[in-house]
Amino acid sequence: MRPGDGGALPVTMVVDFPQPVPAVFGYLSDPRTRPEWQSSLRAIADLQGSGEVGTTWRDVTAVGARPHMRVTHHEQDESWAETGTWRGVEATLRLGFTPHDGGTRLHVAFEISSPHRALAPLVAVLNRLAPGAVRADLRRAVRLIP
Structure with a gap:
């Protein structure tokens, strides 16, 4: 799949x-801390659930989307890892945690896709905006984790 046809752009x-x-994993994998x-x-x-595989919830976003x-x-x-779906668009976030210099090195993989060609322009815009937003959010998390 190619980014221009609605495919994923990792x-x-x-x-x-x-x-x-343990502190980073616990904080980032808990849906309740996301806001x-x-x-x-x-x-x-x-x-529904406590963070294990199969746990589900709805995000309530500032722009009105509720994936x-x-x-x-x-x-x-x-x-x-998590997957979010909303109106034909799917976003997947995968996090890998490794010890590093007394802290944690977080390996992040993120992609947005849609099987619907009509959504390709939206997916392209989201793929351009998402990396900066994800990085900024994770930098915020660095400051908030006790």
Whole structure:
């Protein structure tokens, strides 16, 4: 799939945290903490589960989107992933956690896609905007994790 036809455009980045892996994993994988560090998020609703695979919720965003979120992978203190869907667009976030210099090195993979060709322009815009927003949100999380 190509970005121009609604396919996924994977984005990867690395963010270092001074906090240990268990603290970073616990904070980032808990849907309840998301509104604290994710700038576009005002609240979460309809939380079902405690963060394990299959946990679901709805994001309540500042722009009115309410994507349905689902934890798709959860390996304690090692890796975690979620997928969000809203009106034919799917966003996937995968996080990998490794110890690094007394803290945590977070490996991030993020992609937005849609099987609907009509949504290709929207997907292209989201793929251009998402990397900066994801990086800024994770930098905010660095400051907030105890």
